[in-house]
Amino acid sequence: MRKDEEGNECPETLGEYRDLCHAIAPDSKAVEFLDQKIEEDSEGRNAIVIASDLNMRTLLMPMLAEPVLTPHEYKEGETSKAICPECKKLVPTTLRTRDHTLNEMTKAVLVSVCDECNTTVGIPHSSAKAFH
Numbered sequence: 001m002r003k004d005e006e007g008n009e010c011p012e013t014l015g016e017y018r019d020l021c022h023a024i025a026p027d028s029k030a031v032e033f034l035d036q037k038i039e040e041d042s043e044g045r046n047a048i049v050i051a052s053d054l055n056m057r058t059l060l061m062p063m064l065a066e067p068v069l070t071p072h073e074y075k076e077g078e079t080s081k082a083i084c085p086e087c088k089k090l091v092p093t094t095l096r097t098r099d100h101t102l103n104e105m106t107k108a109v110l111v112s113v114c115d116e117c118n119t120t121v122g123i124p125h126s127s128a129k130a131f132h
């Protein structure tokens with residue numbers, strides 16, 4: 001371990017900072033940020049942090065308070081409400097797996113379907129990603 005400007009022991013490598021952040025706030029953005037840095041660095045967890053501990057703390061502190069937003073996981077059969085372009089009103093919808101064509105590709109993905117006329121009224125972001 002290296003020492004900070006006050007002579008206290010402080011983390012030296014990306015891995016040590018990551019473990020420290022993980023011990024304080026496992027689901028925080030700081031852990032996600034450091035995991036990404038570790039992945040990008042050829043030295044991985046053993047990469048020596050050049051920035052001073054003070055700089056690292058200034059950088060990581062706000063991230064420790066910030067939870068990682070886990071995207072909503074869409075499931076078949078999930079119901080919601082949407083404006084249907086055919087019914088021209090707010091209708092109940094259900095998520096169903098359907099062949100959907102986008103960018104000249106057809107894939108079976110979860111789409112939001114109007115319960116009244118069976119029209120596809122929306123496509124969740126996670127399904128749209130399948131076309132990129």
Ligand SMILES: [Zn+2]
Pocket residue numbers: 084085086087088091114115116117118119
């Ligand atoms: Zn409809």
